[in-house]
Amino acid sequence: MEASVKEYSHTYFLTAGECDPESRLPMPLIVSRLIEVATEHANSWGVGYARLKEDGQAWVLSRVSVEMMRYPHVNDEYTITTWVESYNRHFSERNFCITDGSGEAIGYARSVWMVIDSRERVLCDISKLGYISSNVSDRRSPMTQAERLQPVTEGSCNPYTFGYIDTDSNRHVNSVSYIKILMNQLPLEFYDTHRFVRLDIAYLKECLFGETVTIRLDHRTPLEISAEIESDGAARCRARMTFADCDYREEFA
């Protein structure tokens, strides 16, 4: 009973229309699913959107890291399991395990969240939220923590202006849109010959509809790219994308 409250799982089926051109589960959809299962887990405690809105509180995603050892392929089932691993006054750490149809772990994710008082626009004290303190799990993720993401000053790409479809119900740019825009700076041929093994992203300041941003991608090594999205002289997000050599035609053969 305890475990079923402190952990939450959702099983998905990967359709062809959802896949990336290499017929894998795409990284933006993984992050979208992580946010979805986090929401469903909170809903299962009775602290869903309606209750939070009443309390004037909103959970804000601060950092996400995803590490994939292996990807679900088109027509595969996969399951995402989540639990809250720790919290302090300002941050709560929610972690994830991604398993394949046979229950084997194929990936892990870490996420760090803050709670803001949406009326006062100040941080709330997470240690005072009873539904967090009573639902912290003993489970420990084997995934390494993200290193601190440094500023990126080299490697400017074309600017990008956020449009209507990049914005969500918070009235600012969706967390997943930043990942899509960074991934879109690399050509199809790169993804055909590489597998995305780890993403680390930190959200620093929100972007708004119509805002034009500078994108920088610094290829530190052939397999590691540091990235930053900046606007009005302020970094909005920083990321590190780590790849492995892999020909997609052989990966699922």
Add this chain to the structure above:
Amino acid sequence: MEASVKEYSHTYFLTAGECDPESRLPMPLIVSRLIEVATEHANSWGVGYARLKEDGQAWVLSRVSVEMMRYPHVNDEYTITTWVESYNRHFSERNFCITDGSGEAIGYARSVWMVIDSRERVLCDISKLGYISSNVSDRRSPMTQAERLQPVTEGSCNPYTFGYIDTDSNRHVNSVSYIKILMNQLPLEFYDTHRFVRLDIAYLKECLFGETVTIRLDHRTPLEISAEIESDGAARCRARMTFADCDYREEFA
């Protein structure tokens, strides 16, 4: 028993992260869900991706129309029900009903599909597919058919170059990406004061990664926009987007 085979339903929960800035179910996500339930229905007949791949056949979306009388709001449940209403040698018509949490119809959709032999790149004869002929439903959609979508020669917008995230496992641009790009030509303020009541889109010729397209939006009336995406002198898709005056702050108040 008959009904359960000839009709298929999937219930979804609308999370905050999936919503548009007006806290509604976004049109691109509706179309994505339609394709998903169509796939799941075919899978339930045993003619999923694996079997089609073996047969060298692929279902290709030719036209979609969506009419929404009312939208699911953040935190709402909604159900999509689908059935095959008719077919001939070249086209099959799969229709949909979208219901709210209480089972009331809040929207309808129509879709037209072709089957191509992916090795020969020719159209297959749908009337020879036993799983279609034996699963046609007697149910009739109350939604009006789409009118023929005419060429659009006025109203050029900025060109757009399709990137990695616009492409899917078919190795060409995703059906939903065209809708996103058309919707992205209108500002946030327009969506804040209008409700998208009907979309008609016809897919004419696929676009590929890296292709730069011309986008034309012709505002025929303040509430009706005809659109076309063109590249290399050939129309790739045509659409009609119909709106109603509606202030989102009052819609769900």
